[in-house]
C-alpha cells in the first residue's frame with residue numbers, strides 16, 4: 289500500500305503535508321514517533337476513518353482514498369480491545385462474519401482456526417470479563433483476522449499490558465503475522481517494541497518521515513540526530529574533517545566505509561574515524577556512539593594516550609552490563625554500557641574516578657552537522673526516493 293503526497297489539516301494545523309509512504313505486502317511495518325507526530329492519523333487514513341485533503345492512498349495500485357472504511361479490506365485492533373461484553377469469545381470473533389452473511393459451517397470453521405491461531409481455542413465459551421488483558425488482546429486479534437483482511441492495523445495495541453506480558457505478546461504478534469502472511473501496520477512510541485517486532489520501521493516527527501528502514505539500519509545508521517536520539521541512547525561528539533586516509537575499512541556486513549582523520553572539538557584531539565558517507569576537508573561532522581560502543585579504562589593505565597578523559601559521575605550495575613555516566617573535560621556527560629567481564633582489571637570503576645574513554649573503532653556512525661537540526665526535520669528526506677518508495 290502507498291501514500292502519494294497525502295496532506296491533511298485539522299482546522300489550521302497541518303498534520304501531514306505531501307506525505308509519502310510505501311508498505312510492502314506481507315511485512316510487519318511500524319510507525320514510530322513521539323506523541324502527536326501523526327502516527328495515528330496515518331493509521332486512520334489507511335483505515336478510512338479520516339479523509340485526506342489531498343493526495344492518493346493506493347492499495348494494489350487502486351486509489352482507495354474515497355472508499356468508505358467498511359468497504360476497505362482492512363481491519364483495526366484498538367488499544368481498548370472493543371470486545372462485546374455480553375458475547376462469548378467465539379461469538380465476538382464470529383460477529384463480523386455473521387454480519388456479512390457467511391455460511392454457518394464456514395463461520396464455525398474459521399472462528400475455530402482464528403482462536404487456534406491465538407491459542408485460545410479452550411476459552412471459546414468464556415465472556416471477555418473472564419479473561420486476562422493479554423487474552424482479551426488475543427481475542428481482538430482473532431476477531432480482526434478472521435475475515436482475512438489485506439491489512440491489519442494495530443494502534444498501540446500492547447500498551448495496556450504489563451511489561452512481561454507485553455514482551456510475550458510482541459513475540460506472539462510476530463508469530464501470528466508470519467503465519468498469516470497479512471501485512472501488519474503497527475503504531476507505537478516505544479522504540480524497543482518497534483525494534484523487536486518490525487520488518488521495517490518508519491520514524492516520524494512533526495508529521496514528517498525521518499527515516500524508513502530495517503530495525504538494524506535505523507539503530508546503527510540513523511540519518512539524523514532526531515532518529516539517533518529517539519532510538520535508544522546516543523553520545524554525540526562534534527568534530528571537523530582534517531584529511532581523508534586512503535585505506536578502506538570493511539565491516540562485518542561487508543559494507544565498505546572511508547577513513548578520515550578528524551579533529552574532535554573535545555580536547556582538540558586528532559583521531560581516525562570511518563564513515564559511510566563521503567566527507568570533505570573542513571566538513572563539520574557529528575560522531576555518534578552508542579553507550580555499548582564505548583570502552584572505559586582507568587586513566588593511570590594510559591596517561592599518554594589520545595582520547596577523552598572524564599570522571600565517573602554515576603555507575604549502575606544492571607546485571608549483564610555496567611552502565612556509567614561520565615563527565616568529560618568540557619562538561620559534556622556521556623553514557624557508557626559495558627558487558628560484565630570479571631577478567632578485565634579495569635572493569636569496576638568507582639564514582640569520582642578519573643577514566644579514559646575510547647570506542648570500538650569502526651562502530652562509530654558519522655553524520656554531517658547540517659543533518660542534525662534540533663527538531664529533527666530534514667527537508668531533503670521527506671520526499672527522498674527511499675521514503676517515497
Ligand SMILES: Nc1ncnc2c1ncn2[C@@H]1O[C@H](COP(=O)(O)OP(=O)(O)OP(=O)(O)O)[C@@H](O)[C@H]1O
Nearest residue numbers: 298299303321322323324325326327328329330477
Ligand atoms: N480529530 C482531531 N482534531 C484536531 N486535531 C487532531 C485530531 N486528531 C489528531 N489531531 C492532532 O493531530 C496531531 C497528530 O495526532 P496523532 O494522534 O496522529 O498523533 P500520534 O503520533 O498518534 O500521537 P500519540 O502517540 O499521542 O497517539 C496532534 O497534534 C493532534 O493533536
